[in-house]
Every structure is written in structure tokens, then in C-alpha cells.
Amino acid sequence: MIQITEAAGQKIQEMLASEENEGLFLRVGVQEGGCTGFSYGMGFDDEQHEDDRVLDIRDLKVVVDQDSAKYLNGLEIDWKESGLGGGFTIFNPNATATCGCGSSFRTATDAGKPAAAGEC
Secondary structure, three states: OEEEOHHHHHHHHHHHHOOOOOOOEEEEEEEEEOOOEEEEEEEEEOOOOOOOEEEEEOOEEEEEOHHHHHHHOOEEEEEEOOOOOOEEEEEOOOEEEEOOOOOEEEEOOOOOOOOOOOOO
16 A cells, blocks of 8 residues: 655664654655645654554554555655755645645545645
């Protein structure tokens, strides 16, 4: 369902290791908003819900809520180094349009609810 590149997996492992809570996992999701209609959400969580999908990717526990799963099939999370330190990039084969900042998208069947102009 979701792919995490080796570089992204290493970075996520580093970030998890720096946290004091050993029960954390990576939560990936989608919410309405952003300049194109949907925004990605990615962060650490320690609360799992009964309708969550649990994935084991590169020895990482990755959790996706049921509503987000339909938008994330085939998603690839990568880590790119840059002169200012780097950051995560997301490639979503389901997206038919994305914004310039790369954190917002829409699909062929669902446009979500775009935020006001200028909000990405």
C-alpha cells in the first residue's frame, strides 16, 4: 500500500530514536484542505484505533486510518538531502493535481475541500 525508500526509512528511524516514548509509530493520513483539496499528514503517534490499518514497512510500524487508505494506495515516501538539511517528499500515483509545495493533491474522483487562495 505504502512504500518508504531506504533513505526515508533511515531518517524516520533516526527521528524515532530521538523520541523519549518507545511506543511511538508513524501515522500517515490525509485530511481535506490545502491549496489543491487534500493535505498529507505524517507524524508520530502512540494511539491506535480499531479501524486503523497497520503496516510493517522497513521495520517501521506504519498506521493509516481507514478514510485515508483509499487515497494512499501506492504512495511513496522518500527523503531528499538538500543544502539546507533535506526533507520528506511524497509521490502519490492517485493524485491528478498537486500544488507547488508538494503537500496538497486531488484525485480524479475526489477534489476534497481546497483551502482559501494562498494557503498551501
